[in-house]
Amino acid sequence: MLGLRLPDGPLEVLCLGAHPDDVEIGCGATLLRLARRPGVRVRGVVLTGAGGPREAEARAALPRFVPDAEVEVHDLPDGRLPAAWAAVKETLEDLARRTAPDVVLAPRTDDAHQDHRLVGGLVPTVWRDALVLHYEIPKWDGDLGPMSHYVGVDATTMRRKLELLDASFPSQLARDWWDAETFGGLMRLRGIECRAPYAEAFRAAKVLLDLAPGPGEGT
Template identity: 65%
Template sequence: MIELVPPGDRLDVLCIGAHPDDIEIGCGGTLLGLGDRSGATVTGLVLTGTPERRKEAEASLPEFFPGASVRVLDLPDGRLPGHWNAVKEALEDCAAERQPAVVMAPRPDDAHQDHRLLGRMVRTVWRDALVLHYEIPKWDGDLRVPSLYVRVPDDHAHRKVELLHRCFPSQVQRDWWDDETFLGLMRLRGMECRTRYAEGFVADKLILSLDEGRAR
């Protein structure tokens, strides 16, 4: 097991989502775990959202990580590739303010076009950060084998699901939005890394510094 940052060092994390709830579905359990770590900071950027959905996203991230701040834009849902310049500008503006150690974003091969675009762009905007691409279950069936796992304690796994229901009431009527979907995926990833629950990520490039005892 490798520590991303040695104990006592600052860990600055930036979470990128195409839609409200992307971040919380993809890495909510990890964020709950980071909340137990002193010196960690979390900020979020969400690219799309109706007024109702933007309010949900603004209130949700601090529930998963106390003190987190999130900016939610109003680009059109499902059409981010057609707004390439605006997306690029939003990411570059964010990078001008924040150079985090870790960026969490959708996978670059995600079946949803909005997710896929962000997953590809973040790697060119934050070249010196550890980019962890989270997964989002969906009808398209695009899950793949993760290259990195974050173990999620039982209480955090159930807390994640509880918060998803409470923070995103606009989504609870969707046929895929239920405990079995969220806990089932975390249970599967947990089985793959010999624990009960985990979240899976894809990391295209990892740099291991043996002298400093850290990965990035």
């Protein structure tokens, strides 16, 4: 398996979630790894939850994973984002006018949840010059499938992600699917697929490889 690396230097990362906890479930361990890298700036945008009981969770969670991360929470209709297509699109376009991320982390385009699916599908139409990585979220619908890219992590990072999920989203602790076996088990399976102890997996529709020039080629 060939390992690919993001370029050195400053890195702007945009994390998009339809709901509070989407980003942290889908790529929390990846964010913990990014937080160790100098020059990384992370912005999280949650499209639903503003003015509701989970807004405080959404605003506090991401900075636990990446100190100094900025967070926006919007008040689009939870569970009804497809009916608010124009508002979702405009929210993302407005965000694009204010930001120029190198990497965008977003839900899968084929996620079984309609809100996730809409956000994931719109992202590549808004950010055409960024690396877009679509994360996965385990759920009752059973929509997990093959992934194309992986971020391997060690056991310490995996456990830290699980600790921060519980600490950040107490409103979800009573749910029957919210436990260490769900999140840790998926990370272990994805780790097997990429020969790492644990991993988070992503899909990418387009990845531009900037190869070093070979013998006789121009610089």
